[in-house]
Amino acid sequence: MKDELEAFAKDALEQIQLASSAQSLEEARVHYLGRKGKITEILRGLSQVPEAERPAMGQAANQVKQSLSEAIDARKAELEAVSDANEGEPADFSLPSRRRSEGHIHVINQVTEEILSIFFELGFQTATGPDIETEYYNFESLNIPADHPARDSHDTFFVKPGVVLRTHTSPVQMRVMEKMQPPVAVVVPGRVYRVDNDASHSPMFYQIEGLLVDERVSFAELKGTLMLFVHRFFGKTAKIRFRPHFFPFTEPSAEMDVSCTVCQGKGCRVCKHSGWLEVLGCGMVHPNVFRHAGYDSEKYTGFAFGLGVDRIAMLRHAIPSITHLYENDLRFLEQF
Amino acid sequence: MKISLKWLKDYVDIDVTPEELAKQMTMLGLEIESIEQVGGDIDHIVVGQILSIEPHPDADKLVVCRTNAGREQPEQIVCGAKNMKVGDKVPTALLGATLPGGFKIERRKMRGIESCGMMCSARELGISEDHGGLMILDPDMTIGQDIKDALGIGDVVFEIEVIPNRGDWASMIGVARELAALYGKTCRIPALDLKESGEAASAVASVTIEANELCPRYIGRVLKNAKVEPSPQWLAERLIAAGQRPINNIVDITNYVLLETGHPLHAFDCEKLAGHQVVVRRASAGETINTLDGTLRSLQPEMLVIADAQRPQAVAGVMGGAESEVGEGTATILLESAVFHPISVRRTSRALGLITEASQHFQRGADPEMARYAIDRAAQLMQEIAGAEVLSGALDAYPTPAPVREVRLRYARCNQILGAEIAPDIQRQHLASLGFQAQGGDDTSVLFRIPSWRNDVTLEEDLVEEVARLFNYENIPTVLPHIQPSETVLAPQETRIRALRRFLAGEGLTELYNWTFSSPEAVQKAGLQDTCGDMVTLENPLSEKQATMRSSLIPGILANAAHNVRHGRSSMAVFEVGPVYLPEEGLPTQRQRLAILLAGSLEPKHWGRPQTPVGIFDLKGILETVFDFLGANVRFEAGTFGPMRPGQTAQLLASTTPVGWCGQVRANLLRGYDIESEIFLAEVELDLLLGREKAGRTFSAIPGFPPVLRDLAILVDRNVPAGEILKAAQQAGGPLLREADIFDIYIGKQVDANKKSIALSFVFQSETQTLTDSIIQKQTENIQKRLQKDFGATLR
Numbered sequence A: 001m002k003d004e005l006e007a008f009a010k011d012a013l014e015q016i017q018l019a020s021s022a023q024s025l026e027e028a029r030v031h032y033l034g035r036k037g038k039i040t041e042i043l044r045g046l047s048q049v050p051e052a053e054r055p056a057m058g059q060a061a062n063q064v065k066q067s068l069s070e071a072i073d074a075r076k077a078e079l080e081a082v083s084d085a086n087e088g089e090p091a092d093f094s095l096p097s098r099r100r101s102e103g104h105i106h107v108i109n110q111v112t113e114e115i116l117s118i119f120f121e122l123g124f125q126t127a128t129g130p131d132i133e134t135e136y137y138n139f140e141s142l143n144i145p146a147d148h149p150a151r152d153s154h155d156t157f158f159v160k161p162g163v164v165l166r167t168h169t170s171p172v173q174m175r176v177m178e179k180m181q182p183p184v185a186v187v188v189p190g191r192v193y194r195v196d197n198d199a200s201h202s203p204m205f206y207q208i209e210g211l212l213v214d215e216r217v218s219f220a221e222l223k224g225t226l227m228l229f230v231h232r233f234f235g236k237t238a239k240i241r242f243r244p245h246f247f248p249f250t251e252p253s254a255e256m257d258v259s260c261t262v263c264q265g266k267g268c269r270v271c272k273h274s275g276w277l278e279v280l281g282c283g284m285v286h287p288n289v290f291r292h293a294g295y296d297s298e299k300y301t302g303f304a305f306g307l308g309v310d311r312i313a314m315l316r317h318a319i320p321s322i323t324h325l326y327e328n329d330l331r332f333l334e335q336f
Numbered sequence B: 001m002k003i004s005l006k007w008l009k010d011y012v013d014i015d016v017t018p019e020e021l022a023k024q025m026t027m028l029g030l031e032i033e034s035i036e037q038v039g040g041d042i043d044h045i046v047v048g049q050i051l052s053i054e055p056h057p058d059a060d061k062l063v064v065c066r067t068n069a070g071r072e073q074p075e076q077i078v079c080g081a082k083n084m085k086v087g088d089k090v091p092t093a094l095l096g097a098t099l100p101g102g103f104k105i106e107r108r109k110m111r112g113i114e115s116c117g118m119m120c121s122a123r124e125l126g127i128s129e130d131h132g133g134l135m136i137l138d139p140d141m142t143i144g145q146d147i148k149d150a151l152g153i154g155d156v157v158f159e160i161e162v163i164p165n166r167g168d169w170a171s172m173i174g175v176a177r178e179l180a181a182l183y184g185k186t187c188r189i190p191a192l193d194l195k196e197s198g199e200a201a202s203a204v205a206s207v208t209i210e211a212n213e214l215c216p217r218y219i220g221r222v223l224k225n226a227k228v229e230p231s232p233q234w235l236a237e238r239l240i241a242a243g244q245r246p247i248n249n250i251v252d253i254t255n256y257v258l259l260e261t262g263h264p265l266h267a268f269d270c271e272k273l274a275g276h277q278v279v280v281r282r283a284s285a286g287e288t289i290n291t292l293d294g295t296l297r298s299l300q301p302e303m304l305v306i307a308d309a310q311r312p313q314a315v316a317g318v319m320g321g322a323e324s325e326v327g328e329g330t331a332t333i334l335l336e337s338a339v340f341h342p343i344s345v346r347r348t349s350r351a352l353g354l355i356t357e358a359s360q361h362f363q364r365g366a367d368p369e370m371a372r373y374a375i376d377r378a379a380q381l382m383q384e385i386a387g388a389e390v391l392s393g394a395l396d397a398y399p400t401p402a403p404v405r406e407v408r409l410r411y412a413r414c415n416q417i418l419g420a421e422i423a424p425d426i427q428r429q430h431l432a433s434l435g436f437q438a439q440g441g442d443d444t445s446v447l448f449r450i451p452s453w454r455n456d457v458t459l460e461e462d463l464v465e466e467v468a469r470l471f472n473y474e475n476i477p478t479v480l481p482h483i484q485p486s487e488t489v490l491a492p493q494e495t496r497i498r499a500l501r502r503f504l505a506g507e508g509l510t511e512l513y514n515w516t517f518s519s520p521e522a523v524q525k526a527g528l529q530d531t532c533g534d535m536v537t538l539e540n541p542l543s544e545k546q547a548t549m550r551s552s553l554i555p556g557i558l559a560n561a562a563h564n565v566r567h568g569r570s571s572m573a574v575f576e577v578g579p580v581y582l583p584e585e586g587l588p589t590q591r592q593r594l595a596i597l598l599a600g601s602l603e604p605k606h607w608g609r610p611q612t613p614v615g616i617f618d619l620k621g622i623l624e625t626v627f628d629f630l631g632a633n634v635r636f637e638a639g640t641f642g643p644m645r646p647g648q649t650a651q652l653l654a655s656t657t658p659v660g661w662c663g664q665v666r667a668n669l670l671r672g673y674d675i676e677s678e679i680f681l682a683e684v685e686l687d688l689l690l691g692r693e694k695a696g697r698t699f700s701a702i703p704g705f706p707p708v709l710r711d712l713a714i715l716v717d718r719n720v721p722a723g724e725i726l727k728a729a730q731q732a733g734g735p736l737l738r739e740a741d742i743f744d745i746y747i748g749k750q751v752d753a754n755k756k757s758i759a760l761s762f763v764f765q766s767e768t769q770t771l772t773d774s775i776i777q778k779q780t781e782n783i784q785k786r787l788q789k790d791f792g793a794t795l796r
């Protein structure tokens, strides 16, 4: 029995060494070590072995089983090394790859999200309002009564008496203030409409409005908030400038300029040789606006700002004409 | 408004460069549109003296001159003018000179005679409209001197944009006043030295205001024997610098005073006014007026007019009438300076479609004090320039003088609003420099009297802005606010829409962004007239194509597909998220929708394997991942929808609520868009799906026992929905059935014509034991029986 076992082991080890492919090695494994294989057969045969020899024989058989198993693993590793090195055509890595189709978020929404995320970090949250607004929310409540000359600069689309396409996102200020008491810290992205259509004006465009109302909010904080926004969005080297302006719903009012992103303030066509780009309008919320909202303007102060996303997107990506933004040509959309 | 620097210096000393001045004006709120160097394009033109004039041998209309321009040799110049004589000094353009407008002077032959330069008229130099011949210069001028220096025509003109609340800035004095405040200097307003003479004006004409609420003040002056002729050069030059064309001295003086003071004046021919009366009243029904622009206009009863005893002679604050226009034969002028109500002027001007210089000034609000200064200033100039006799006394109707306005400024409040530390005396000083007069106060506040020209200032905040402007916005500190987080979330759906956009882009779809306009034609073209024909209509659309607000995203997205197909694109996977508008009493309803459009293939082209064409199940798959993403349970149920192919269309239902459609677009509809490829399209109502809270998920145990796989092939009638079979199998399979799927569907020769074969695969798995054959057998039999009972399914 012992001799038989030794002979079997020797023969099996030779056969394993001779296996020349993964497949013939697997056949050998089944043949020797499988459930119906030789070793199983030998172990079953142990019952015929005299009682005294059984433990030694059993141990020997298990040793053979283990050494065969090790030999198979070793041979497998050798064969794999050979096939890794030699099998198949070498890949031509200069060939075009197989990529998944890429999707693109519209550039206006990319820029909007980037801007909003800066204000989210400061603690602002999103608010929204309807595109089609009442004249009250769009004008009167914002201190722009009927016949106010400021209405001249809001070329308005009318839907029916008292109803317009909003000309700015500012009406949402009023809707939010009617809904909640201070502190209010909101940013309002949205479509706005003006009767205007040429290379630099679109009848529909996109604005982001900001509003902060609390006790003791100051113009200095307006400057600080917008400075942070500019440094995050345009980079730390961007310079900013606040200069007086007029908006009916803020007092004091300002326009904010950013040093020209094209010429870095040296003067070029884009900035009309001034070195500055007008980026947004802002100011301290006018007491009449608070009065319409039912806020106590002695107790609360606030600031508001509004910026045109289209223009900022065009500046950032050097897009020459606003018509690209709404043409929906995939050759344009896929660039961003 | 154009501001000439030379002219501005009449009123205030300016010691800075034009560039520096532009910056300072900007920081005061005077927005600079452009800076123009006047005379900057005049070069190589000098004072020359004509030495001889000979006839041209071959041209009757030309002469040959020799002109001393201060160089070694006189210049030979061929000239067509006739008004000069030997010894006259004239502007002489040398070789290489450029005239305004860019005309270059070169050596050339005129009818065979060489000409080496050009002698110029005033118009050729761009300094007046006078083209009556050469400009004859002062005989004392130095030969050879640069003409710009000789005439002093170098100037810088700032074009400023006047913001709507600062009407006072639309004048030289207004701008000068602002700069004087900035520099701490005085503003020199020209002193009046009017010499009245002759009879009393009131003996010649009368002024009556019948509509005092629309005209708080009306001043008339009567002038006699004015000589109407071209304006002197200094006056003409100033008007030209301001971008105006000189006409005659009387008209030019009213325009000059308007530029100087910002107050519009009007001159009537007093003889043409019936009864020599001025009546300020509302128009009567049916009245008309022939305005100065030669148009007959119908007047409405709410419009304010300046009438004589019989009829309107001017539309108040907008335009004068032709009948009483001042001309050559005018012997007596009635000069008007008035204050009209801004809203009344604005409404009238808009109703007549007549926006004039005067109406723009009046609708910003006029200064009643400046009204008096302006008329006296104009009368004085007419006296000096046109030799007019100014009759004694002004016809000044000012029944209710404007009340004194006062506003209190609290120093601490000012600093609190600005977030700055500006000392009380500095605050006071800034306001005083702008003409606000302190009426006494204490340590904490001061009461200011508001100057008559500042009708924009009514509140403390307005004073705060004035302090801030003079303090300079740049000097206010920059501080970050401490924002208290709010418990109220105002627009939770916005966050989800942003996430949905990113998700779809991650799925390989590109976002479109359309104008939200539409039109009945666009809706019809998209086959939506039955479902989306009811739209919000605009009263003043830009064009027929944008006559309405969109009621569906489909017309837009199909037009986008057409645009891209036209530019050679065959594969597209695009989406749009945005609002549609549905008419309603009051404000329309606004709904967020999602549209998805697929065409061609979802895979990029590749050399290694062919592209799989996109199909309806790709669209269904994308929609399902969207619904999973949103946590919504949406069914697809066969249906019919305008733009889509029958049999290839499904309605989307969230339980029983319709939330949209998906399907393949009809080929005969696509023909209208010149699209020949297959288009798969869906539109989904997002509001309902976004409104749902995504269900929280809880952990389920990961099975520790091996799965068992079984297949089952059955035959059923062709019209049985495969999804129903799958659903029934899932129910019948009991808790051990982990997964069920369809892996093959066969219709063809090997089965009956009205049958289809469906191959199902199942995965059974238990959480507590290894499954035996007999257990599995029982489960598959249950499934089999259920399918037989429900669908008449037989084993294949």
Ligand SMILES: [Zn+2]
Pocket: A260, A261, A262, A263, A264, A265, A266, A267, A268, A269, A270, A271, A272, A273, A275, A276
């Ligand atoms: Zn630039």
